[in-house]
Amino acid sequence: MAVSKRACIIGAGCSGFTTAKRLKDEGISFDCFEMSDDIGGNWYYKNPNGKSACYQSLHIDTSKWRLAFEDYAVPKDWPDFPSHAQLWQYFRDYVDHFGLREHITFNTAVTKAKRKPGGGWSVTLSTGETRDYEILFVCNGHHWDPKIPEYPGSFDNPHYHVHSYRDPYDPVDLRSKNVVVVGMGNSAMDVASELSQRHLARNLWVAARRGVWVLPKMAGGKPMDKSAMPTWMPRKLGKALARRAIKKLVGRMEDYGLPKPDHEPLDAHPSVSGEFLTRASCGDIKFKPNIKALEGTRVRFEDDSVEQVDAIIYATGYKISFPFFDDPALLPDAQNRFPLFKRMVIPGVHDLFFMGLAQPLPTLVNFAEQQSKLAAGFLTGRYVLPSVEEMRKITAEDEATELGDYYQSPRHTIQVDFARYVADLHKEIAKGERRAKAQTGEEAA
Numbered sequence: 083m084a085v086s087k088r089a090c091i092i093g094a095g096c097s098g099f100t101t102a103k104r105l106k107d108e109g110i111s112f113d114c115f116e117m118s119d120d121i122g123g124n125w126y127y128k129n130p131n132g133k134s135a136c137y138q139s140l141h142i143d144t145s146k147w148r149l150a151f152e153d154y155a156v157p158k159d160w161p162d163f164p165s166h167a168q169l170w171q172y173f174r175d176y177v178d179h180f181g182l183r184e185h186i187t188f189n190t191a192v193t194k195a196k197r198k199p200g201g202g203w204s205v206t207l208s209t210g211e212t213r214d215y216e217i218l219f220v221c222n223g224h225h226w227d228p229k230i231p232e233y234p235g236s237f238d239n240p241h242y243h244v245h246s247y248r249d250p251y252d253p254v255d256l257r258s259k260n261v262v263v264v265g266m267g268n269s270a271m272d273v274a275s276e277l278s279q280r281h282l283a284r285n286l287w288v289a290a291r292r293g294v295w296v297l298p299k300m301a302g303g304k305p306m307d308k309s310a311m312p313t314w315m316p317r318k319l320g321k322a323l324a325r326r327a328i329k330k331l332v333g334r335m336e337d338y339g340l341p342k343p344d345h346e347p348l349d350a351h352p353s354v355s356g357e358f359l360t361r362a363s364c365g366d367i368k369f370k371p372n373i374k375a376l377e378g379t380r381v382r383f384e385d386d387s388v389e390q391v392d393a394i395i396y397a398t399g400y401k402i403s404f405p406f407f408d409d410p411a412l413l414p415d416a417q418n419r420f421p422l423f424k425r426m427v428i429p430g431v432h433d434l435f436f437m438g439l440a441q442p443l444p445t446l447v448n449f450a451e452q453q454s455k456l457a458a459g460f461l462t463g464r465y466v467l468p469s470v471e472e473m474r475k476i477t478a479e480d481e482a483t484e485l486g487d488y489y490q491s492p493r494h495t496i497q498v499d500f501a502r503y504v505a506d507l508h509k510e511i512a513k514g515e516r517r518a519k520a521q522t523g524e525e526a527a
Contacts, residue, residue: 088110088111088112088216088217089110089111089112089113089215089216089217089218089219089461090112090113090115090195090205090213090215090217090218091105091113091219091221092115092195092218092219092220092221092222092406093114093117093222093223094114094116094118094122094123094177094186094188094221095123095124095125095221095438096122096123096125096173096446096450097123097223097449098114098116098121098123098437098450099114099121099173099177099182099186100151100448100450100451101219101221101437101450101453101454102182102185102186103180103182103454104451104454104455104458105454105458106180106181106182106185108461108462110458110462112185113187114182114185115186115187115207116186116187116188117131117133117189117190117191117208118130118188118189119188120174121177121183121186122170122173122174123223124136124225124226125166125169125170125173126170127140127166128248133223133226134226135245136166136248137247137248137249137269137272138248138249139272140165140272141163141164141166142163142164142166142169142447143299143354143444144444144445144447145162145163145305145307145308145444146161146162146163146164147305147307147308148305148307148308148444148445148500149169149447149448150448151448151451152448152451154175154176154179156172162300163299163305169447190207190209191207192205192206192208192406193206193207193405193406194206194406194408195406196409197409197412197431197433197434198214201216201433202214202433203215203216203218203434216433217433217434217435217461218433218435219437219457220404220434220435220436220439221437221438221450222404223438224400224403224438224439224496225400226245226400227400227401227402227403228243228244228245228396228398228400229243229399229400229401230243230396230398231264231396233373233374233376234374234375234376235375235376235377236376236378237376237378237379237391237394238378238379239379239391239392239393240253240254240392240393240394241393241394241395241396242254242394242395242396243397243398244263244265244269244273244395244396244397245400247395250276250277250282250283256277256282256392256393257281257282258283259283259284259393260284260285260287260390260391260392260393261277261283261285261286261287261391261392261393261395262289262373262389262391262393262395263277263286263287263288263394263395263397264288264289264290264373264395264396264397264398265288265290265396265397265398265399266290266294266397267351267397267399267493268353268354268355269397270288270290270353270397271296271355271357272355273397274286274358274361275367278361278366278367279366280366285368286366286368287367287369287370287389288367288368288369289372289373289381289383290341290371290372291371291372292341292343292345293340293341294335294340294343294350294353295328295343295345295347295348295350295353296332296338296354296359297328297332297347297352297353297355298331298354298355298356298359299355301331307444307445310444310501311323311324313501313502313505321348321487324347324348325347325348328348337363338359338362338363339363339365339367340359340369341369348487349487349489350488350489350491350493351441351443351494351497352443370383370387370389371383371385372384373394381394399492399493402414402418402420402439411428411431412431412434417492417495418493418496419495420439420496421481422436422477423467423468423473423474423476423477424453424456424476424480424506424507425439425440425453425498426439426453427467427473429470429474437453437454437457438450438453439496440496440497440498441493441494441497441498442497442498442499442500443497443498443500444500449500452503452504452507453507455507455508455511456507456510456511456514459511459514459515463518464515465514465515466518466521468517480506484498484502484503485497
């Protein structure tokens with residue numbers, strides 16, 4: 083017999099447990115299911131569920147000033163950019179401080195979630211049990227399903243996605259090896275910088291389709307992300323000022339030996355590294371255009387240069403995946419496009435909230451914490467969503483604003499500016515509260 087509770091939360095990473103806290107504070111009954119044996123998701127190093135992309139040397143690219151939860155300060159003795167271990171412990175302390183652990187069912191995955199006629203959800207667990215809920219919160223993250231490119235030919239030596247990389251010896255001993263890292267995002271830069279040290283890889287090439295602008299973590303002795311433009315500043319002016327500052331700070335990418343970017347700074351999700359440009363300027367990191375073909379133990383690049391290669395690491399991003407959904411209407415398209423009202427709700431499907439399904443600058447850590455304010459307001463009746471037609475209109479406008487600055491790519495379909503998003507979210511919550519009061523007044527009349 084199915085057990086009925088109001089809300090189901092899938093996942094206990096930072097999006098899942100901050101959503102759980104909000105529901106607990108509001109007195110809303112919920113179950114939270116986590117397939118692993120502890121919280122933390124992607125930031126749980128060597129997570130036994132196999133979904134974590136943490137590598138041993140990982141430090142977050144967001145400063146502690148920007149990633150802290152509203153009601154739980156980060157430790158005062160933290161460095162500006164904490165390690166994955168420090169961040170994971172912060173998460174665990176948060177969960178224990180607010181008494182959330184007892185509300186999370188560990189070692190239990192949601193294997194299927196099906197929307198019932200008339201609304202609500204039938205949720206099947208890995209235990210075989212089925213439970214019914216009014217509302218479903220999807221908090222399963224979007225950095226766990228690796229996207230691996232296909233090239234003509236085959237490669238006989240080790241090749242794997244950066245999701246599997248743990249250190250220079252795991253899963254493959256890369257000492258004295260010729261290594262190609264494909265991609266120029268943050269993970270690619272971290273791993274390439276680490277492996278290019280002279281006592282590790284013999285040769286380290288980075289192969290990419292296009293050049294990127296690499297931003298340092300620090301500027302003037304302060305974290306770069308503390309210099310964000312205020313939300314009141316006109317967007318074009320703020321971006322122009324930021325571009326000029328970046329170019330003055332880092333100079334031309336070609337002067338470091340990198341390929342020239344085909345776009346301006348901030349027209350792509352920024353790549354941030356404190357080491358990469360130094361390693362490149364020292365010649366420890368070399369560059370190639372994208373891979374053209376795989377030829378046994380050799381790799382041919384698009385300039386028709388060929389190298390003998392011992393290992394390839396694909397730092398080529400992730401697919402947005404919800405393995406518990408069968409309905410195509412609840413899934414993104416092949417290009418990762420997935421328009422959502424306030425990056426949370428499919429217009430017309432108002433019993434389903436996607437939490438943390440964005441690529442916010444500067445951080446995702448405390449993003450769902452902000453989103454949960456709208457969701458909790460909706461569940462308590464304080465907030466009412468706009469009409470379906472209005473939601474679609476607002477979503478189109480939001481996407482034009484948020485995505486219009488970036489070149490078209492699957493990696494940019496869920497970009498948002500954190501500060502602007504939160505300011506806009508608060509305005510929408512206020513509007514929804516006015517709608518709720520107007521609706522209550524009409525019903526009373």
